[in-house]
Amino acid sequence: MSKRVAVMDLGTNTFHLLIAEGTIHNYHEIVHYHEAVKLGEGGINKGYILPEAFARGISTMQQFQQQIAGHQVQEVRAIATSALRSASNGTDFMNEVKAKTGIQIEIIDGAQEAGFIYQGVKISGCLTAQNSLIMDIGGGSVEFILGNTGHITWKQSFEIGAARLMDLFHRTDPIPPASIEALNLYLEDTLTDLFAAVASHGTQTLIGSSGAFETFAELIETEKGRPFDLKTTKNYSFDEAGLLTLTNKLIQSTHQQRAGNKGIIPVRVDMIVTASLITRFIMHKLNIHQVLMCSNSLKEGILAEMLD
Secondary structure (H helix, E strand, C coil): CCEEEEEEEECCCEEEEEEEEEECCEEEEEEEEEEECCCCCCCHHHCCCCHHHHHHHHHHHHHHHHHHHHCCCCEEEEEECHHHHHCCCHHHHHHHHHHHHCCCEEECCHHHHHHHHHHHHHHHCCCCCCCEEEEEECCCCEEEEEECCCCEEEEEEECCCHHHHHHHHCCCCCCCHHHHHHHHHHHHHHCHHHHHHHHHHCCCEEEEECCHHHHHHHHHHHHCCCCCCCCCCCEEECCHHHHHHHHHHHHHCCHHHHHCCCCCCHHHCCHHHHHHHHHHHHHHHCCCCEEEEECCCHHHHHHHHHHC
16 A cells, blocks of 8 residues: 655755655655755854744745645655754744644754665665765765665765855855865865775765756756756766866856856755865765766655655
């Protein structure tokens, strides 16, 4: 007997709603919708949700509740990650959502987040018997998971999301070389646990989970004059040179150039720069030449648990 469920992934930049029914290996998406809430805007590194962002978040949750009510959903989960985890007024936000919509938000820690991302990527079918390094670049945090079709070898969440890095390093546009150097040194210092894990377990493949990697794939395909639809493209394999050329172009671009590009959704126009820098850094530092995009992430991992 298949059931109808709703999953909300309440991220630092984007709130996602996925309503689906069926079984873990054969489900049908009824609603797949996201709203650029920018919960971390202006306050991400101060640990506080600013009033405008707070109001946008509440309004989006009310819209989600209407969708859920209109689709006779049997089970609902709303999962919050980095921005609500680290915000001093995160509990106020959760209480107001509960009062206005009846939705109870669960805050998960970075390790749980990484576990759900792994499950989401796993059901998409892009893992193999060899270890891959899954990277999910969020606005607040970045999750790294070393794993294969059988299990997770190592996982960790780092508070180095694209919005945080943008706030710290991308103050002027285009981003100056000195800021790029400072960002790379910061990653070098922050990600020592990742380097040690890869040194001991090894990997040749990087899997970028949704987000910026979807934009990279879309930009590359569109430039070649090919149609690109994320609804049908669950997994995508990058040409290494093509990906490095694109990220280089994005890093050197101006806000106007990015904003005028139809392939970049508005919420990603500025954050794509720091996301490009993290991607390049990881490829070079870990000597990885094979890069894939998987459109599944946290919400599909939670969905898998709900439909299991």
